Amino acid sequence: MSKSKEKIIIGNCSGFYGDRLSAAKDMVEGGPIDVLTGDYLAELTMTILYNQRMKRGEDQGYVGTFLKQFRDVAKSCQEKNIKIVTNAGGLNPSSMANQVQEIIKELNLDLKVAYIDGDDLIPELDKLYSEGEKLINIDKEIPLDTYEKPPVTANAYFGAWGIKEALDQGADIVVCPRVTDAAVVIGPAAWKFNWSRDDYDSLAGALAAGHIIECGAQATGGNYAFFQEVPSFSNVGYPIAEIFEDGSFYITKHPGTGGLVSVGTVTAQLLYEIGSPAYMNPDVIGHFDTLKIEQEAENKVYVSGCRGSSAPKTHKVCINLAGGFRNGVEILLTGLDIEEKAKLVTDSIFENLGGRDQFDKVDVQLHRTDKEDPVSNEQAQASLRISVKSKNPDLVGRMFNAKITELGLANLPGWTGRGGTPSGAYIEYWPALVDSKFIKENVHFEGKKTEIIPTSQLDLEEIYYQKEPYDNKLPAINKTKTIPFGRLYGTRSGDKGGCANLGVWAKEDEAYAYLFELLTVDKLKELLPDLSEYKIDRFELPNILSLNFYVHGILQDGVSSSTRLDGQAKSLGEYLRAKNIEAPDFLLK
Numbered sequence: 001m002s003k004s005k006e007k008i009i010i011g012n013c014s015g016f017y018g019d020r021l022s023a024a025k026d027m028v029e030g031g032p033i034d035v036l037t038g039d040y041l042a043e044l045t046m047t048i049l050y051n052q053r054m055k056r057g058e059d060q061g062y063v064g065t066f067l068k069q070f071r072d073v074a075k076s077c078q079e080k081n082i083k084i085v086t087n088a089g090g091l092n093p094s095s096m097a098n099q100v101q102e103i104i105k106e107l108n109l110d111l112k113v114a115y116i117d118g119d120d121l122i123p124e125l126d127k128l129y130s131e132g133e134k135l136i137n138i139d140k141e142i143p144l145d146t147y148e149k150p151p152v153t154a155n156a157y158f159g160a161w162g163i164k165e166a167l168d169q170g171a172d173i174v175v176c177p178r179v180t181d182a183a184v185v186i187g188p189a190a191w192k193f194n195w196s197r198d199d200y201d202s203l204a205g206a207l208a209a210g211h212i213i214e215c216g217a218q219a220t221g222g223n224y225a226f227f228q229e230v231p232s233f234s235n236v237g238y239p240i241a242e243i244f245e246d247g248s249f250y251i252t253k254h255p256g257t258g259g260l261v262s263v264g265t266v267t268a269q270l271l272y273e274i275g276s277p278a279y280m281n282p283d284v285i286g287h288f289d290t291l292k293i294e295q296e297a298e299n300k301v302y303v304s305g306c307r308g309s310s311a312p313k314t315h316k317v318c319i320n321l322a323g324g325f326r327n328g329v330e331i332l333l334t335g336l337d338i339e340e341k342a343k344l345v346t347d348s349i350f351e352n353l354g355g356r357d358q359f360d361k362v363d364v365q366l367h368r369t370d371k372e373d374p375v376s377n378e379q380a381q382a383s384l385r386i387s388v389k390s391k392n393p394d395l396v397g398r399m400f401n402a403k404i405t406e407l408g409l410a411n412l413p414g415w416t417g418r419g420g421t422p423s424g425a426y427i428e429y430w431p432a433l434v435d436s437k438f439i440k441e442n443v444h445f446e447g448k449k450t451e452i453i454p455t456s457q458l459d460l461e462e463i464y465y466q467k468e469p470y471d472n473k474l475p476a477i478n479k480t481k482t483i484p485f486g487r488l489y490g491t492r493s494g495d496k497g498g499c500a501n502l503g504v505w506a507k508e509d510e511a512y513a514y515l516f517e518l519l520t521v522d523k524l525k526e527l528l529p530d531l532s533e534y535k536i537d538r539f540e541l542p543n544i545l546s547l548n549f550y551v552h553g554i555l556q557d558g559v560s561s562s563t564r565l566d567g568q569a570k571s572l573g574e575y576l577r578a579k580n581i582e583a584p585d586f587l588l589k
Helices: 024-028 043-056 064-080 093-106 122-130 161-168 183-192 202-212 265-268 338-353 400-411 509-518 521-527 572-577
Strands: 007-012 035-038 085-086 112-115 151-156 173-176 242-243 249-252 278-281 283-289 293-299 300-304 307-309 314-334 361-367 381-390 423-435 441-445 449-453 478-485 492-498 501-506 535-542 548-549 578-584
Touching: 007 173, 007 202, 024 035, 024 064, 024 300, 035 064, 035 183, 043 314, 043 423, 064 085, 064 093, 085 161, 085 492, 093 314, 112 161, 122 151, 151 423, 151 501, 161 173, 161 183, 161 202, 161 441, 161 449, 161 548, 173 478, 183 202, 183 242, 202 242, 202 265, 202 278, 202 283, 202 300, 265 293, 265 300, 265 492, 265 501, 314 338, 338 361, 338 381, 338 400, 478 548, 492 572, 501 572, 509 548, 509 578, 521 535
Parallel strands: 007 035, 035 085, 085 173, 112 173
Antiparallel strands: 007 242, 112 441, 151 314, 242 249, 249 300, 278 283, 283 307, 293 300, 314 381, 314 423, 361 381, 441 449, 478 578, 492 501, 501 548, 535 548
């Protein structure tokens, strides 16, 4: 691929619901951009929006903070001809579009709004079942129609072509529902260059660009393993993708902002929340094990060569189920005989509650944070976390807490309680696939509705790119030294529904050659023994000196229902970096 003159500059101002409010204004005013995007919809966010709609009414279910950001930038966007594409529509894009229109009218601006819908599959479930669509849980291989818990939301992940259509028709703002994170970038790029549905390499490049900038400051130094390399975390700049017609692109940020754009920060974000390097999107499969990442200049990285294959024949569906109700307690155990104290308090709690069997699920975790011969009160403490779930809210309600509180003066020495599992209703996440022939995506603009046919339904020639095999050339190892894994390797981890990914990368070829041989699945389980019970897949990306591990089932039924202390697996990578390994002498420069 070669750099061409024509490019589209896309800046992202949000990586999650709750990200920095001022980022939209900073992006619009900090330098030239053509498109402002915002990504707000993690799987957990759909749960938050569902609860919002239940409490406040059917006209709710969108990301309200986007409206504050839009009000701040609307006038500047009109003056600078900046398009806005966002998935802040959430569960209710039409209501969000109406709110945007009200702000435009109030500010006396001349901006045109389109919205996309059709992603909501709840009204279609019976029809899908009758057509043989089982909506089988990708992780658990269970069909939805036989599962005991009812779905409350079911949203197909749309791709980029509805966004392109809206922009083609003249929209200035495109309000999206549950589109893929990268779609808000692919759509504007496809609009700018008028890409065809089978321009797979170009689309794959835009997919990579979208994936890199969708989590905001994570691409510009945020949450970066080698954080000491970041010059400043003050006013961290949000990421910008400058995309060329062939799908190659720069990642950068506005001048004068904090943070860092480097091969490392871009590699880390490319590895975030992926499984196989063949990264699925409704429009294209992008092969992340084919692209090349190069430092072009300070805070400017060039990414090229991402190969693309035909769009998959299915769309992913984000389904949330009414999981039931939960509660929990955390007891601090101090000093000697921690194991015995944990057994005593656990047995006493469930005896007082009337037994374990009445609950649908019980999870007991003892975290041995205590140290021998401690030098502070806190160093003498371990943490016992007890979580319970039930379809009956009374079993896990106020009486649960009262029955535990009763034991405060009648049980173990040093009884100290704190926090625990959040109480109340919880949602189970259910990832599934649906045949794309059932997808009905609609673009609404100026009173007109346009249906978007999925790419896989267009009878295009099927193309699948096959990567080159990797020939590992590991130098001879003479001496080794014990060092922490993280002194050589960076990591980035995150949640994928009930699963987690753990990406690892090296900075140099020789370090990768050693990583490739060292870090097998068995070795990972040896280093992190609490992962030993889980199925783990290893994927290789030698082009960016990386490995990716996909840990099945570690987050149970998704973030909303997980009882792990780190329910999103954000710290899993740093856990690995803290472990000691034997490193060869040629890496210890």
